[in-house]
Amino acid sequence: MLMLEEHLELTPQQIRCAVLTVSDTRNKKTDKSGKLIIELLQDKEYEVAAYEIVPDDSEIIKAAVKLLVKNHAVNALILNGGTGIAARDVTIEAVRPLFSKELPGFGEIFRMLSYQEDIGSASILSRATCGSINHRLVFIIPGSTGAVRLAMERLIIPELGHGVRELNKDL
Template sequence: MSHSPHPDSNHKTVCCAIVTVSDTRTIETDKSGAIIQQLLKDANHQVADRKIIKDEPSLLQEYLELLGKNKNLNAVIFNGGTGIAPRDTTYDAIAKLLEKTLPGFGEIFRYLSYQEIGSRAIASRAVAGIYKHKLIFSLPGSSNAVELAMKKLIIPELIHLVGQVKS
């Protein structure tokens, strides 16, 4: 069931960057990044940048700081590195830079994930927030998780949230 409390203009295009966090993926093998890119394109949004970065906190923070300087960019969608394994450092690197958080994103994402994968959803540290007037989403790297977050949460609210950040 999809709820839309208020209509958003379908004429707005949101400019996004996609960052896949992985020590092993390439653009050719990055299925999750490709899903994000296709779903954004299908929703008439622009992908200004797509990159793969190793799961190293300093590299993630440096790249987010660089993206924060791009005046045309509205949102950054990270995927990968949100679990609890020793190499999963995306949450730790990004969360400390967020100026505001959207706790509901992670809560609802884990709830929706629980409905699909059961109690293993508790290991997800998916997070969203604001950094330098840009929406930041950090998703797990699994293709199913990416598709769930994009279709059920991000795409339906992207225009509205960008409008809120800009107002």
């Protein structure tokens, strides 16, 4: 059985990510969460191959995700926004049917950490999740900067290389 250190040694050296912000109100100048994701990825020397903002529209979200996961320059996709329970929050409904595999542990642990370290009982209103599409790791996280920082620093960045390696080791 591999130990954690061995898992980390086997992770790919070059990981390229796409960032997709889902919002009706943000643009590339005002998208603090998208910029934070990019900054945190680049701090760990991950490449950002694409960055887009799309409106809270299920068909547009789905089309953008399909396009990004077909891109061979992308190993992982991080979406932020549209994970709540408001009528316009449709990111989960747009993307979940595209998953080959869903990784429910991500959302479960994210909500636990959110509860303990960030927003308390309001964490039950988050539907953050993770899965794979076309051998790409796809994270869907809330659009607040606090949620982005928590998800990126505590879950996504520590497991990004490991997840990408696992998705591609049998190809």
